Amino acid sequence: MPGSSTVAVHADRDVHPSHAVARPIYQTAAFWAEDAEQFAGAAVDPRGQAFYTRYGNPNHAQVAAVVAELEHTEAAMVTASGMAALTTAVLALVSAGDHVIGQKSTYGGTASVLLNLLPRWGVSITQVDQADPAAFERALTPKTRLILLESPSNPLLQITDLRAIADLAHAHGVLTMADNTFATPLNQRPADLGIDVVWHSATKYLNGHSDVSAGVLAGPAQILDQIWDVALLTGATLGPFDAWLLLRGLRTLPLRLPRHNANGQALAEALNHHPAVARVHYPGLPSHPHHTVAASQMSGFGGVLGIELAGGFDAAEAFLSRLHYPRRSASLGGVESLAVHPAAMWRGMLSEDQITASGVPAGLVRLAAGTEDTADLVADALAAADATLATGDTALASAHP
Numbered sequence: 487m488p489g490s491s492t493v494a495v496h497a498d499r500d501v502h503p504s505h506a507v508a509r510p511i512y513q514t515a516a517f518w519a520e521d522a523e524q525f526a527g528a529a530v531d532p533r534g535q536a537f538y539t540r541y542g543n544p545n546h547a548q549v550a551a552v553v554a555e556l557e558h559t560e561a562a563m564v565t566a567s568g569m570a571a572l573t574t575a576v577l578a579l580v581s582a583g584d585h586v587i588g589q590k591s592t593y594g595g596t597a598s599v600l601l602n603l604l605p606r607w608g609v610s611i612t613q614v615d616q617a618d619p620a621a622f623e624r625a626l627t628p629k630t631r632l633i634l635l636e637s638p639s640n641p642l643l644q645i646t647d648l649r650a651i652a653d654l655a656h657a658h659g660v661l662t663m664a665d666n667t668f669a670t671p672l673n674q675r676p677a678d679l680g681i682d683v684v685w686h687s688a689t690k691y692l693n694g695h696s697d698v699s700a701g702v703l704a705g706p707a708q709i710l711d712q713i714w715d716v717a718l719l720t721g722a723t724l725g726p727f728d729a730w731l732l733l734r735g736l737r738t739l740p741l742r743l744p745r746h747n748a749n750g751q752a753l754a755e756a757l758n759h760h761p762a763v764a765r766v767h768y769p770g771l772p773s774h775p776h777h778t779v780a781a782s783q784m785s786g787f788g789g790v791l792g793i794e795l796a797g798g799f800d801a802a803e804a805f806l807s808r809l810h811y812p813r814r815s816a817s818l819g820g821v822e823s824l825a826v827h828p829a830a831m832w833r834g835m836l837s838e839d840q841i842t843a844s845g846v847p848a849g850l851v852r853l854a855a856g857t858e859d860t861a862d863l864v865a866d867a868l869a870a871a872d873a874t875l876a877t878g879d880t881a882l883a884s885a886h887p
């Protein structure tokens with residue numbers, strides 16, 4: 487079995503081979519056929535490669551070949567965004583009358599699918615504490631069809647015991663899907679732990695350069711064929727050029743991830759005992775409440791950490807505005823460090839009560855470490871924390887209304 491770095495460079499070698507060393511971009515909406523037979527065959531080829539780009543495109547198939555081999559799954563497919571991957575899969579796998587279990591700590595878009603979209607389609611949902619496998623068991627009903635998992639979760643870096651939940655689900659004939667965006671297949675392979683379908687916001691680490699919105703799904707061909715049938719109807723098709731950029735990003739994922747992991751770990755250790763910081767949420771810290779489970783299923787802990795400032799909302803604003811390298815942005819997984827203050831971002835969208843109910847502390851800053859030099863990021867973050875402490879939160883809050 488070749489290693490991940492080799493897979494990332496060679497897994498698509500036989501998918502639309504040509505003598506061009508870099509893959510050509512198939513910037514076309516449609517493909518022509520020699521005769522009626524070839525035309526009909528292309529139309530029914532699952533995640534097809536040469537019929538009509540909404541059905542599939544060689545650049546999609548090349549990305550899928552790499553993702554499937556990295557994730558240790560039989561098949562993979564691409565979508566126009568991470569949310570397109572999730573929504574298309576859920577629409578394909580559940581029907582009115584079914585029940586879906588999700589996590590309380592989960593990406594905002596996923597929470598919205600659970601809370602706002604599924605109930606309108608007659609699907610009931612339960613959200614549970616992901617750290618407690620017994621909570622999943624209690625939530626099961628005879629109508630439960632699907633469990634949506636995310637580990638580590640966004641933005642609190644909570645951990646789910648993926649093998650325990652997969653075993654539970656299989657014992658009850660329930661499907662599992664795991665959002666592997668924060669870990670990537672380099673740090674964690676949910677399929678090896680028994681998860682049925684793995685999905686990603688490929689916008690983040692898989693592409694890695696903050697220049698593409700994309701999603702991927704990976705799993706058994708039989709399930710992906712079902713999802714592909716619905717993808718033809720939802721039409722969230724990734725453009726060929728974006729697929730080509732994603733393939734280019736994937737080539738270097740195994741080179742980028744170790745730096746993200748090292749930067750995340752170093753920042754977490756440097757800030758964990760700083761007096762301006764109440765606590766650092768990072769699964770690679772032995773003090774993380776789920777560190778043992780994280781260490782058993784992950785080989786690295788990623789570049790994202792939650793820094794909870796002791797001074798609450800104002801201190802978080804003060805700290806974030808003093809960071810030099812990480813700029814304020816909601817994304818993550820690119821080569822550049824980015825940071826966001828979730829409570830400030832949600833102020834316009836959610837009530838104070840809803841923010842509190844989400845379990846995200848008002849003083850939390852989510853820092854997504856890029857691939858800059860570790861020493862530079864650590865010095866920058868420590869200087870911002872020192873200054874936050876020295877100036878006092880109130881003075882700073884008035885300087886940054």
Ligand SMILES: *Cc1c(COP(=O)(O)O)cnc(C)c1O
Nearest residue numbers: 567568569593640667687689700
């Ligand atoms: C960004 C993100 C998504 C959504 O992906 P898009 O590509 O923005 O649609 C889903 N899950 C997690 C964990 C994310 O960080």
